Amino acid sequence: MEIVISIVVGILFMIGTYLILSKNVTRIIIGTGILSHGVHLLLLTMGGLKQGAAPLLGQEAAAYSDPLPQALILTAIVISFGVTSFFLVLAYRAYNVHGTDDMEQMRGLESDE
């Protein structure tokens, strides 16, 4: 099972990298979203995908799945959610001010000679 998920994670990383290398800001942000999906899935896989009950003591099972990676992923999800929403607003603002969403034309400093 870990092999299959690892391949999926690899594909997600690939798509994310491809999108981040494009010119359009929106595509870049979609790329970062896909990249963070890949990372979260990787965290879950690296914690082990052995069979076990959900980590709820009320279930009284013999074995539970590892709760630590789930807590880590939950933390990483809210962080990347916050960063992504900031990034989207930043892109919107930059689009209004610069009048373009093309990274090539969004050169910051004119004094760069």
Place this chain on the structure above:
Amino acid sequence: MNNLIIAPLLIPLLTGVILLFLRKHIVAQKVLSMLSGLAIIATSGVLLGDVLTNGVGSYQLGGWQPPFGIVLVADSLSVLLVLFSSIILVATTLFTYKGLDLERKNYYYYPLVQFLLTGIIGAFLTGDLFNLFVFFEVLLMSSYALIVLGGTKTQLGESIKYVLVNVISSALFVTAVAFLYSMTGTLNMADLSQRIAEIGQPGLVTVVALLFLIVFGMKAAIFPLYFWLPGSYSAPPPVISAIFAGLLTKVGIYAIYRVFTIIFYHHPEITHQIIGILATITMIVGVIGAVAYNDLHKILVYNVVAGVGFILLGLSSFNEDGLFGGIFYLLHDMMIKAALFLLVGAIIAITQTTKMNQASGIIKHYPLLGWSFLVAALSLAGVPPLSGFFGKLALIQGGFLAEQYVFVGVLLLSSLLVLYSVMRIFFLVILGEDRLPETHNSGQIKGLVYPSVFLLVLSFLMGMGAEFVYPYVADATFTLLNPEIYIEAVLKE
């Protein structure tokens, strides 16, 4: 006593929360920010004395035994860095009285700086890898907001790049944590160190170590990963650049020091050799940039890059002298870079331009500013009575002991070029014929020079009184070279 370890973390956090409610009361915000800085200086001073007499301290959050809970660790290195960060907070807060426009102050500048400091101090004090990630995000989120605060065209363009680079490096950080967790099953640094020592750091762990080098190198701006820094650090107003130059890259350097002395120290012929090569190239590109530009901001920004190279060279020689020099230079560099950025902020306030060839003759009207800049420039290059000298001297000794003659040669040559790059500003802008814009008057920079003078006096004292600083830095070096002290302090029963 151990409860005091969490105080430097709680003070800026609570101050930041309180400041959010005082948006319209700028005076109250300034006073509270100042008090918070002074309170952190006081507590970290007490902690520093405590660490020197009683050894490394640790605080278990929630009373959970490590490695199961999160633990905060105070050794000399982290407490010294907390102390110096709060000094920079005080100096930059002083600068904002006159040096920042009302618009920016009105939109949460002070709370953002407090949250930035929370993240920085948390990253210095934590003893847990994932917690380090969270504190990195706390400081990065505040830095995103600070870099774009004001929303000029340049800032918007540069902050998109800055945010993107950091989003990617954060994703890589989580990837590295995931790999390390699957190999060792723990995230506590002391426990990780023990488990990796047991299995003798096999090749896979070394690969993860290099992944950590890439992640922290992106924050610290080492050679192939520094490309984002020149643009991002020239975009915001001078006081924000000063905070960034003094603190942000230093967190990345600290993380590299911590991780490669406590956890991945078993194969220095691979990891530390790579760090040495990267540090050397970082110095070279830094000084090339510093010499190439005619823009005040760009010169300083590339000096930040070169400084990162100097500090990392100490880690690469990995002996007592090298690490001592690296830490001493790190502390000196934090103060001098902040002072230089503030001085250049004052110069730009007078000349109204960042170009070097469009104004000159500042020293005739503003002698204090001119001479302060000369002292800062000489200290940056490492001229003997000033603070930059001792760090570089120890770095060179360490390099010779480790037989890294090429690296040491590059370090000496780079110091020369660093001196050339800042003295060029001194001769062209500060000396020279009287060519200032008509609009300048002495009230314009009133109070803008004193914060830098404060930092320069401290750095001068640090150079002249190096024997007072010596025991603390030597203790930090000793802990880095003997990870078992750290492990014992964290995992004690």
